[in-house]
Amino acid sequence: MAKIFCVANQKGGVGKTTTAVNLAAGLAKIDQRVLLVDLDPQGNATMGAGINKAELESSVYEVLLGLADVKTARKSSETGGFDVLPANRELAGAEVEMVELDNREKRLKDAINAVESEYDFVLIDCPPALSMLTLNGLCAAHGVIIPMQCEYYALEGLSDLVNTIKKVHGKLNPDLRIIGLLRVMFDPRMTLSQQVSAQLEQHFGDKVFKTIIPRNVRLAEAPSYGMPGVTFDPSSKGAQAYISFGAEMVERIKTM
Ligand code: ADP
Numbered sequence: 269m270a271k272i273f274c275v276a277n278q279k280g281g282v283g284k285t286t287t288a289v290n291l292a293a294g295l296a297k298i299d300q301r302v303l304l305v306d307l308d309p310q311g312n313a314t315m316g317a318g319i320n321k322a323e324l325e326s327s328v329y330e331v332l333l334g335l336a337d338v339k340t341a342r343k344s345s346e347t348g349g350f351d352v353l354p355a356n357r358e359l360a361g362a363e364v365e366m367v368e369l370d371n372r373e374k375r376l377k378d379a380i381n382a383v384e385s386e387y388d389f390v391l392i393d394c395p396p397a398l399s400m401l402t403l404n405g406l407c408a409a410h411g412v413i414i415p416m417q418c419e420y421y422a423l424e425g426l427s428d429l430v431n432t433i434k435k436v437h438g439k440l441n442p443d444l445r446i447i448g449l450l451r452v453m454f455d456p457r458m459t460l461s462q463q464v465s466a467q468l469e470q471h472f473g474d475k476v477f478k479t480i481i482p483r484n485v486r487l488a489e490a491p492s493y494g495m496p497g498v499t500f501d502p503s504s505k506g507a508q509a510y511i512s513f514g515a516e517m518v519e520r521i522k523t524m
């Protein structure tokens with residue numbers, strides 16, 4: 269059965285999508301079977317995996333509303349080597365439309381159940397809010413990967429996310445836990461980055477992943493080619509870091 273992870277942080281622009289897409293590609297490179305779920309109406313993970321969000325017959329939106337199943341809505345990412353449950357702007361409406369549905373925070377979990385045996389990993393790219401969509405991600409997952417930039421305000425939003433995860437763990441999904449904090453867009457030349465990074469290690473201990481993702485322009489360029497950085501320029505520092513992160517995750521799930 270697949271291990272299911274949310275990539276979450278309620279801040280925007282912190283590297284969630286880059287992490288979800290490149291971890292998916294990094295895991296695929298070491299022969300892991302991966303499903304990437306795009307749970308953000310912006311559809312950035314979908315596009316970054318080389319799938320045109322404007323040409324979807326069905327998407328995660330239909331899946332959440334019970335109008336399609338994952339098997340019909342999923343696509344194969346040719347540039348990444350994994351499957352994608354894609355998203356586009358339609359998904360923004362799901363939040364409101366789901367209000368009337370039973371069991372509305374567990375719609376994604378139930379949908380993923382049907383394909384779980386086909387994958388080693390399911391990665392869920394969450395939107396930048398603690399919304400009903402994110403709640404669906406958290407209810408479906410075994411754990412949360414939290415990407416963070418090592419900057420002054422990084423820790424500020426973290427407590428809201430940690431509290432939400434605790435509540436979901438207590439009331440809705442006893443399996444859920446924080447797998448780890450991933451330092452991303454890291455610039456080792458900045459003293460502040462090193463200070464915040466050391467603080468994170470002090471406070472969170474082995475909940476901080478060993479792998480550090482550097483700031484690397486190739487990772488930022490790759491999406492405009494519809495490719496994960498990992499396959500766009502495999503030898504770049506950013507790609508190498510995400511490949512290492514994939515290996516770290518494979519080790520990590522052995523103890524879960
Ligand atoms: P989020 O999904 O949290 O909103 P993104 O993954 O979309 O964040 O990243 C925000 C921006 O930062 C994007 O333009 C992305 O290309 C860029 N970016 C993310 N990670 C890196 C990195 N390690 N190095 C350079 N640019 C990055």
Ligand code: MG
Pocket residue numbers: 284285286308312394
């Ligand atoms: Mg994103």
